[in-house]
Amino acid sequence: MNKNQKTPFYNRTWFVSIAVFCIVQLLFLFVEKTGWIPNVRDFDGKLLGKVTEFHFFKEWFQFYETQWFNLFTVFSALFVILQLAASAVKGISLKWKG
Numbered sequence: 246m247n248k249n250q251k252t253p254f255y256n257r258t259w260f261v262s263i264a265v266f267c268i269v270q271l272l273f274l275f276v277e278k279t280g281w282i283p284n285v286r287d288f289d290g291k292l293l294g295k296v297t298e299f300h301f302f303k304e305w306f307q308f309y310e311t312q313w314f315n316l317f318t319v320f321s322a323l324f325v326i327l328q329l330a331a332s333a334v335k336g337i338s339l340k341w342k343g
Contacts, residue, residue, distance in 0.1 A: 257332070258328065258332065259325070259328050259329050259332045262324070262325045262328050262329075263325060266321055266322070266325050269317075269321065270318065273309060273314045273317075273318070274309075277309050277310060277311060277314065282311055285313055287312075293316060296316070297312045297315065297316060302315075302319075306318070306319050
């Protein structure tokens with residue numbers, strides 16, 4: 246690809262990540278409101294169970310009634326934020342180089 250050509254906005258990796266994150270959140274809302282929640286194991290006594298029992302997690306990250314959805318939302322949001330930061334650093338470094 247030529248240096249003068251720019252990647253389309255919708256084809257950038259961070260945009261795709263945000264779009265997938267939003268679609269998954271809409272799916273979680275739909276599944277939780279309709280009651281079609283999959284039958285999954287509880288977290289009791291495991292590492293992820295201990296994470297969901299933290300006061301900070303209970304206080305700030307209770308988007309859904311299902312712990313699996315809350316945990317997946319937090320981890321995927323962290324992934325998207327890290328990808329945005331990496332993309333911003335890459336963009337800034339490319340602009341400084343020329």
